[in-house]
Amino acid sequence: MTTATMNKSGLMAPPVAQTMQQRSLVIGVIAAIASVAGVFLAPGSFYSAYLIGFMFWLGLSLGCMAILMLYHLVGGAWGTVIRRILESGMMTLPLMFVLFIPILLNLPTLYFWARPEGLTDPKIAEIAHSYLNFNGILVRYIVYFVIWIGMAYFLNRWSTEQDSIVGQSTLRFRAMSSIGLVIYSLTISFAVIDWVMSLQARWISTIYGLLFIAGEALSAFCFCVVIESILGKRKPMSEYLTDTEVHDHGKFMLAFVMVWAYFNFSQWLIIWSGNLPEEIPWYVRRMNGGWETVALFLVVFHFAVPFALLLSRQLKRKARTLVWLASWLIFMRIVDIFWHIEPASHPTFHISWVHFAIVAGIGGLWMAHFFHNLRSRPLLAVNAPQTLRLLEPSHE
Numbered sequence: 001m002t003t004a005t006m007n008k009s010g011l012m013a014p015p016v017a018q019t020m021q022q023r024s025l026v027i028g029v030i031a032a033i034a035s036v037a038g039v040f041l042a043p044g045s046f047y048s049a050y051l052i053g054f055m056f057w058l059g060l061s062l063g064c065m066a067i068l069m070l071y072h073l074v075g076g077a078w079g080t081v082i083r084r085i086l087e088s089g090m091m092t093l094p095l096m097f098v099l100f101i102p103i104l105l106n107l108p109t110l111y112f113w114a115r116p117e118g119l120t121d122p123k124i125a126e127i128a129h130s131y132l133n134f135n136g137i138l139v140r141y142i143v144y145f146v147i148w149i150g151m152a153y154f155l156n157r158w159s160t161e162q163d164s165i166v167g168q169s170t171l172r173f174r175a176m177s178s179i180g181l182v183i184y185s186l187t188i189s190f191a192v193i194d195w196v197m198s199l200q201a202r203w204i205s206t207i208y209g210l211l212f213i214a215g216e217a218l219s220a221f222c223f224c225v226v227i228e229s230i231l232g233k234r235k236p237m238s239e240y241l242t243d244t245e246v247h248d249h250g251k252f253m254l255a256f257v258m259v260w261a262y263f264n265f266s267q268w269l270i271i272w273s274g275n276l277p278e279e280i281p282w283y284v285r286r287m288n289g290g291w292e293t294v295a296l297f298l299v300v301f302h303f304a305v306p307f308a309l310l311l312s313r314q315l316k317r318k319a320r321t322l323v324w325l326a327s328w329l330i331f332m333r334i335v336d337i338f339w340h341i342e343p344a345s346h347p348t349f350h351i352s353w354v355h356f357a358i359v360a361g362i363g364g365l366w367m368a369h370f371f372h373n374l375r376s377r378p379l380l381a382v383n384a385p386q387t388l389r390l391l392e393p394s395h396e
Contacts (some may be wrong), residue, residue: 008163011378013371014234021371028364035361038354045352047109048345050102053358054197055337056219057366058096059212063220064089065152066184066213069177072155078248080386081241082224087159088373089223090152095369097145099218099362103195104141107134110345113201124201132198137217144191153181162383170385185213199344203282205271210263219333222326225249229323237379243317250316253326256327257310286339290349294339302332334359 038046068086071079079086107114112124113132119125154176162168189209197208228246230236271279286295306329315321342350380387 006086006380008382011236011382013375013379014231014236015285016230016234017371017375020230021368021375025366026364026365028361028366028368030362031357031364033361034357035350035354037168038352038357042352042354044345045350045354046358047103047106048342049352049355049358051110051195052334052341052355053362054096054099054103055212055341056334056359057092057099057362059216059333060219060223060366061090061092061096061336062148062184062188062249063204063218064218064223065093065148065155065182066217067220067224068178069151069184072173072177074180075386076244076248077386078252080384081237081245082228082249083159083381083384084374084379085224085227086220086376087156088370089220091156091373092366092369093145093149093152093361095366097149100145101142104138107137109303111198111201113198118201121202125139127201132194132201137194140190144187147187151183155180159381159384160377162381163378164383166383168383188213188216189233195306196340199287200282201279204279205267205282207263207267207270211260211267214256214260214263215333215336218253218260219330221252221256222329223352225253225319225322226330229319229326231379232319240380241319249315249318249353250310250322253322253329254307254310254316257303257306257329261307264271285343285347289313289343289347291339291343294335294349298332298336298339302329302336306332 022323035046040047064086068079068083068090071083071086102109111132112118113128114134119128155173192209192212196206196212197203226247228237228241228249232241268283271283285291306325309315309325311340315325339349339357349384
């Protein structure tokens with residue numbers, strides 16, 4: 001009997017995962033009911049709030065898939081301990097496929113180019129005729145999710161097979177991941193153009209998709225830190241999660257905080273330098289009417305403060321301290337998406353109770369699905385070469 005076989009039953013998620021699943025489902029259902037009420041009680045806020053909640057939780061699903069593919073390409077103990085967390089996160093994509101339907105059915109409420117009055121603008125009419133129309137959005141939405149769910153399905157299926165087959169080659173994981181990261185980068189860039197950038201359809205930024213890619217990767221690492229801080233207090237994760245892996249996750253958080261800031265500054269600098277009439281309205285909208293306060297808040301608390309704190313080696317080595325910063329950055333990711341989406345519908349600062357209800361509603365359902373996935377298999381891919389090296393010393 002192999003080491004992996006002996007430990008397979010002992011590597012299942014602790015009972016706290018079931019507790020978290022049940023609590024998440026209760027919160028999700030209650031908040032979802034409140035969100036539905038928001039359609040009637042706060043119709044002016046509901047659909048933009050729904051897009052914010054959808055984009056954040058979709059970004060977390062895709063961020064988990066992207067980081068998983070990065071791990072399959074480069075390897076490392078940092079990814080071995082969170083591999084199943086990432087796989088469980090990416091397998092929520094079918095849920096997100098369903099949750100896009102309310103947006104698809106209410107395009108005119110969100111997007112100016114989908115309304116009859118939008119077509120009186122020759123530029124908007126040209127864009128709507130050639131690209132931004134219901135049929136185009138529908139086809140591309142299906143294509144995006146078929147690709148994302150397809151990649152996630154095979155990565156997840158092969159990982160499950162690895163639990164039962166000793167010595168299975170990891171070549172197919174690397175092959176899928178090498179092309180998968182390129183496909184992910186292209187598809188999410190086009191999806192962001194369709195669903196977010198087109199809120200102001202006359203505005204164009206060639207770097208816009210990269211802002212979301214960096215944010216999704218940051219969200220995924222922050223989420224992994226939060227989950228490992230919960231599971232790391234209990235067996236089996238307490239036996240193999242060390243300060244070294246936590247430190248690595250903290251360094252990745254620092255890296256993506258800087259990448260996010262770099263992409264945002266690059267976009268702003270290029271547009272500010274060009275000062276072109278078709279480019280500056282996006283920033284003019286977000287630098288007036290109270291939205292400039294949110295922008296400053298993002299500069300300070302999404303970049304400056306986390307950057308300074310993450311320079312501390314001591315902070316990054318302890319899950320119980322790093323988790324607070326990870327949780328804050330998850331909140332800031334929601335604020336960032338809020339700042340990208342909400343000003344398109346409301347020129348002056350606007351926030352409603354329905355924003356909180358929708359983020360909690362989608363989030364509760366997402367987390368319940370995540371913990372269901374996490375409980376279905378061992379917390380480690382037991383026959384993976386990296387896992388065997390991690391487990392063997394404890395059984396010598």
